[in-house]
Structure formats: structure tokens, C-alpha cells
Amino acid sequence: MQRRQFLQASALASTLLLVPKFLHALDRPETALAARLRDAPGGAARRLIVVQLGGGNDGLNTLVPYRNDLYYKARPTLALKEADGLLPLGDELALHPSMKGLKGLFDQGQVAICNAVGYPNPDRSHFRSMDIWQTGSGSEQLLSTGWLGRYLDSTCAGGAPAYQALELDDTLSLALKGATRNGLALKNPGKFHQLTQSRYLSALSQEKAAAPAGSELDYLYKTLAETASSADYLYDKSKIHTSTATYPNTDFGKSLKTTAELIGSGVESRVYYLALSGFDTHVRQHEQQSRLLGELSDGLAALAADLQKSNEWNNTLVMVFSEFGRRVTQNASNGTDHGTANNVFLLSGALRKLGLLNQPASLQDLDQGDLRYQLDFRSLYASILTDWLGADDKLVLGPGIEKLAGLV
Template sequence: MQRRRFLQSSALASTLLLVPKFLHALDRPETRLAALLRDAPTGKARRLIVVQLSGGNDGLNTIIPYRNDLYYKARPSLALKETDGILPLSDDLGLHPKMTGLKGLYDQGQLAVLNAVGYPNPDRSHFRSMDIWQTGSGSEQLLTTGWLGRYLDSNCAGCELPYQALEVDDTLSLALKGQLRKGLAVKTPSKFHQLTQSRYLSRLSQEAAPAAATSELDYLYKTLAETASSADYLYDKSKIHTSTATYPNTDLGRNLKTTAELITSGVESRVYYLALSGFDTHVRQHEQQGRLLGELSDGLAALAADLQKNGEWDNTLVMVFSEFGRRVTQNASNGTDHGTANNVFLLSGALRKPGLLNAPASLADLDQGDLRYQVDFRSLYASILADWLGADDQLVLGPGIERLAGLV
């Protein structure tokens, strides 16, 4: 191969790949992920869908303490009132008016709300706080692998599929990057398949490097072969089922529909990862947050109905998080600045404890103007890993992280 062509193909492979070199023989039946999974109540393997709200969603205007005078005092023009159409969850807490889809799931016992989730010594930087959430680290740690990537490393021994975890996007998040294994970023199966079908790349992926080679060239050959095999598998699987459900005509809506189609088509992924951005609402928060929360709510309601119709909802758990909440007091631009603790949503047809799982953080006992966290997000991760995915949470997160009992 000419050096120039090798470098060109290397650049493309770096965008396609997302698996290490030793993952190969993708079509062997004994390597299929289902063989490594524990039984779910429905007899099917359990899966996790993570939805990341990027930018720091304002939790106080999402789960609203609509009978708390301190809330209205801190936000004289930004606070939502009962007359705005707040959707009551209890006598004093309610959902944002745009979240009617999630309110319906709440009423059906398919939504749980965990309040005041955070971590000690919080960081208000978007990038650092998102790294902490994606790696599952403490604020004093710097990790280069994600919590779901380490799940793949430690709980998929012998599993050679590069699509054990799928991010429905063009790039792969740190959360899905392990030391040995990584997830796969796929916006749509057809787009991913098309990227691997150029005549030049197709020929490269079919050429065999010397078996004993350990060079970069060997790595490239294997990467291209694995990428092409994954693209073929996902593309073929995606043709099995096309959803007829109506999703919001938004990027998130389309990504959720793709997720449902892959699940219903029988793709053997344990983890799906999606994101919705735009929550950094320093200015004119009402309109921006309302639009985004409506998009999220309608999309998740459509996903739940779609998967329930196809018998895949009881073995699916959705976790919705943001890297931090916002300050309690509104700013001068009718928005909110970076805060700390926040709420997390859990959705499934198999929740053991739906509803409000704990009390919200006190507005009378703030930490320098911020909400005090009550639940360490790593305890939530530990519970999901051990109780839902059947994994060894200590191998993924390290010792000393206490699980939250009885969530799933």
C-alpha cells in the first residue's frame, strides 16, 4: 500500500472505529452478547438507555417546588406558578408544564424521580463536571475511561462485538470508552454502512494483514474489517423492523426512534447513549428550557409507547441526567448560572419504586447559594450496574460506593 493512501485511510478509520485491535471474528455465534447476559423478568436481556442533558439543566424549574415561598423569593420572574400549568406530582412538587408525556408515564408508575443528586466538592465547569459524570470519578480523580466503558471491560470477558454499547451520534463520548473495549458511535445504520462502502475502503477491509504483524498497518486492517463487519450487521438488523410510531421531528426524536428500531430489530447491545444539548440557560431561560423539556418529554413518551408495543419496555431502563443543576437565585438576564445538585429521571416498565424517591434539597439550607447534594451519583451507577445489568459494580467504580437499594 502506498504511504499516502495508508495515511488517508488511517484518518478515516480513526473516525469510524471505536474498538480496540484485538476485537475480531465478529460473526461467531459463541461471542454473541446475549450468551453473557443474565435473565430479565421477561426472559430477555436487560438494556440501559442513557440520555444526557448537556449544558446543565435547571432542576428547580423541572421538578418545581410550587408551594415553597423561598423558591418564589429567589426567582421573582423566573419561577413557575400553578397558574402556568405545572403538572402536580405531589402536594408541593410538580413537573414543568411542557412535560405532559413524562407526567403520563409518572401516572402509570413508569417514571421515578431522584432528587438532589450530585457529588462532594462539585465542579461548575461544564467540561470537568461532565467528565466526572461520564467517568464515574470523584471530583479529585482524573480518569481516562468511562464508567460504561469499564463496564464493557470488566463484564464482557470473551465478548468480541464492537457494538455492545451504541451511541446514537457521530462521535463517541468518554462514558463509553474503556481500556480494552469501546462502544460504537452510529448516527443511523444506513449512514454508518454507507461510510464503509466506498470501493477503496471495501477492498482495504477485505485484505488480510500478516497474522503475526503488530504494526500500525495491521491495526488499520483489523479496524477496517471490524468496522465494516459492524456496519453490515447493524444495517442488516435495522431492516428487520421499521417503527410506525410518531416521534418528535427533532434530532433527539429521530435518535430515539433509531434506538427503538435497533432494539426491536434484535441488535445485541446492552447500552444505548444519547444526548440533548442547549441547557446552558444563562439568558432568557423560560423559552429555551421549555422547548427542550417538551422535546425530551415527548420523545421519551414515544419511546416508551413504542417499546411497550413491541414487548421491549419491561427490560429497558432509561436514565436521564445533566452534569449539574443551576443556581437557586435567578440572574439579571432572566436565566440561571451554573449550580450543583440536580434531579435524575429513571424510566422503565419494571421500576420497583416509581414516583418521587426522596425529598428535594432544602432551599433553607444552601451551600453558598447552591443546593446541597443528598445522593452521590456513583451510588446510582452502582445500583444500575449491579441490580439492573448484573455487573460487578466494584470492578467498574471501585470499592466503597454504596448502592441505592431497591430501585430496579
């Protein structure tokens, strides 16, 4: 069988290139990474769930400065008012009316909010700005590896299976691609396992003996073997725990539920990556953003309750980000255009700092009509890597990034 024919014919082709380039033992009882994380601060293995809001969520109508006259002046029809059902978090800021689930978690001390998060010389292109966030780079850098991929590189030197980092999607984001280790992309364990039962896998297995060591076919076979091993592991584990919680009946809600079930089943994965798209609200923003923020809020509240029930919420940190915010002034289509700085939400049962962590960006001192960033997103990454995942942030992000002390 020709390698090209195999890749074209097999449904596994979209997944094969998402596993690590360097292959290790598949039957290791406990990985070096799992042992390291088990000894991390707090005494229990911790995990990170990253939620990406694709399209550039409007932070000003998510966390609303409802007592600021400049906000209402800039958005005469788009601004949200107290009469709209805003959910106050204090005297100056309130959550969008659709975010009752998140408001409940905030009141329980399980949410921290960072205002005006961004980076120097911001880029307003969806693709470029998302690359910057996913690689953990400066706007002047072009990196081919993601910050979580480099985290895997730095912590999996002793060998670890591909499922240490999972993306609940059909394709793997740049964020989870490292130089020597990658995460694994799958919609759910059942479908992923079914793909690995392809007859092409059996055909390739019969050819492995004839494959010269180090050849493309040898590499492909080993890659398939690790993919199949990971699929078997995840499928078998997923049978252990089935969630009875009610999640939004959407792709995002299903991904959250699958994540909770994998965690509840004892899967070793330490990073989960999910996305909720549709936030590019140039036109008629009210309806679209309200629906999406409601889906986000309800889904996160269900996840928190689900993981509390399985005693895993205190070992879990959720980070919610978007590639940029929107411009302060509304456009002529009752929407908003691409902006810069935005808010980032952190959720956990074990946060050390709670509530609003810093002041919102000034609406009086703008940068060409955009919010000025106050907090570099890489400082958040550095804190999460060091204080939550027990990694060396300098190996992942490079030197010169100051982390936020005492955050997690």
C-alpha cells in the first residue's frame, strides 16, 4: 500500500498528524508528567481547561461599565442598562444579563476576572491575533509552536502518551502543537475509537515488518499505533463515568460534558481545549452575543456543578479568553468592529485571588479609539504554568515575562 493512498483513503488522516513526532512506550503504568503533577502544589494532580471565544468577544458588553457616561455616549443604542437586567458585580461593573450562571459562581467565590488583558502593538486580524494568543508570543514574533505544546515539550521529556492534552474538536489548534509533543484532537472518545478500527489500520499493521527502521512507513505505523493506543485508553476510561448534568444542547455544551466525563473517569489528561465561536459581531450584536454568552455561562455553571459532584472542581482551572475585544464606539450596523484589550475569566474552586483582579481600562484614555491593555496575557500564562501546572514558565514562554503572584 502506498503511503499517499493510505492518507487519502483513511478517515484517520485528519488525526494522524496531530500526535507527537517522537514516540514512546505505550503501556507505561504512570507517566512522568502524571507523577510530577501529582506532586504539584496542592498535593493533587491539577488540570487546565482553556475555553477560546472565537471571533473577538465584545468585552465592554460582557463586563459592562454601567455607571460610566462615556460608555453610553459611545454606544447610544448598543449599551446595556440596568433596566436590561444587568448583573452587578459591584458599584461600577456588571455582567451581561445572559450570564446568570457565571454570576452565581462569582458570588460563590469561584471566579476571578482580569480586565484590559492584551499585548503591546496589538493586531486586529482574527488569524494573527489568535496566533499570538495561541503561541504565547509577542506581536513581533512568528512562532510555529503553541504555548501548551511547548508545555508538553518541557514536561514530557520522559515520555507521555498523546492524550496528556486533548482538544474537543476535529482538528488540533496551534496552541497544542509543540516541537516534539502534540496534543490530540477528538470530538468524543467513542467516535475517535471507531475511527481507529479502520481496515486500513489492519492493512498497515501487516506491512510493519517490511518497513525499514526510520522510514516514512515505519514512522506512520508507530504514529498509528500510538493513536490507536490513546483511542483505546480514552474509550475504555470513558465508560467509567457518565454525567447526568444538564448542559446546553449545543456542540460547545456537548464538549463540556465530554470533558467532565473524561475527568470524572480518571483520565490522565492535564489540558483540555475547547472553543465557542461566532463572536465576530459587526452586525446586530445584541441577539448574537446574548445567545453566545448565555451558552457560555450556562455551560460553565453546569461544568462547575458537575465537577463539584465528582470532587474534581478544586483541581480544575478554567481560563476563558478571546483573541481581542471590540472597539469602544459602536458601528452603523448596531454592532462593533475589531478592537484590542479584553477581559479574561478564571474559574476554579481553588482560586487564591477572587473577584475583579484589576481596574477596567479607561474609556477616557483610548489608543486610537481602542482600550489600552494593562495586563500582558503572557503574565497570566506564566502564573498558570508555574503555580497551577507546576511547569517552568521560562522554558515555555522564554525569559522576561513577569507572572502574577498568588493568583492560583
